[in-house]
Amino acid sequence: LAVLIHYLLFGYHPFSGQWVGSGDSPDQTELIRKGFWYGGQNSSIRPSQNTIPLDVVHPEIKRCFLQCFNDGHTSPHLRPTAEDWHNALQVAINDLTICGKVDSHHYSRSYGKCYWCERKAKLGVDIFPGVTIPTISATLPTTSNQVTNSINYIPVNTINQPSHSSQEPKIVLFTVISILTTLLLYLVIGDMGIILGLAAITFFVIKNIKNN
Numbered sequence: 468l469a470v471l472i473h474y475l476l477f478g479y480h481p482f483s484g485q486w487v488g489s490g491d492s493p494d495q496t497e498l499i500r501k502g503f504w505y506g507g508q509n510s511s512i513r514p515s516q517n518t519i520p521l522d523v524v525h526p527e528i529k530r531c532f533l534q535c536f537n538d539g540h541t542s543p544h545l546r547p548t549a550e551d552w553h554n555a556l557q558v559a560i561n562d563l564t565i566c567g568k569v570d571s572h573h574y575s576r577s578y579g580k581c582y583w584c585e586r587k588a589k590l591g592v593d594i595f596p597g598v599t600i601p602t603i604s605a606t607l608p609t610t611s612n613q614v615t616n617s618i619n620y621i622p623v624n625t626i627n628q629p630s631h632s633s634q635e636p637k638i639v640l641f642t643v644i645s646i647l648t649t650l651l652l653y654l655v656i657g658d659m660g661i662i663l664g665l666a667a668i669t670f671f672v673i674k675n676i677k678n679n
């Protein structure tokens with residue numbers, strides 16, 4: 468169960484990472500047998516530069532992983548139960564918030580800042596990218612605020628705005644700005660402006676549907 472939850476949250480197996488032991492890394496079955504995972508104290512597997520730190524998730528989730536893969540490695544009865552996981556995930560979900568810069572970023576308040584922005588600055592790659600809209604300060608609706616939604620890709624702007632999980636204000640904002648932009652284009656360049664405006668709106672709506 469812990470391995471599956473780890474896969475869902477991080478996207479890779481916990482018994483993987485950078486091998487720091489002598490010789491070549493043994494296969495994963497052997498790593499599991501020896502309890503070598505990237506969060507182990509005496510592990511020959513350490514976090515690689517691409518490993519997402521355990522500190523990023525809520526402390527209750529981190530505690531469950533440590534309890535399972537460290538204490539519970541040789542003592543299965545010490546591993547968190549399904550109920551323990553359920554409770555920890557519930558606490559963690561309630562602690563999630565949306566990044567002020569990129570709407571497709573969700574992070575734990577307990578971490579205090581957006582790890583995905585931090586990771587992008589450090590590694591130059593945003594694994595949950597948003598789409599920058601240069602002149603229109605609009606966002607498209609997001610889906611419900613769940614932990615697994617961090618895998619959604621949602622077009623966003625880069626203007627800071629307060630966090631909110633409700634879809635309705637975003638839809639209203641997007642609609643109003645779409646109409647204003649189309650009108651503005653009409654006033655500036657005439658009939659072609661309406662066509663351009665409608666084309667842009669269609670593009671963003673299709674893009675959002677695709678990404679969801």
Ligand SMILES: [Zn+2]
Nearest residue numbers: 566572581584
């Ligand atoms: Zn962010």
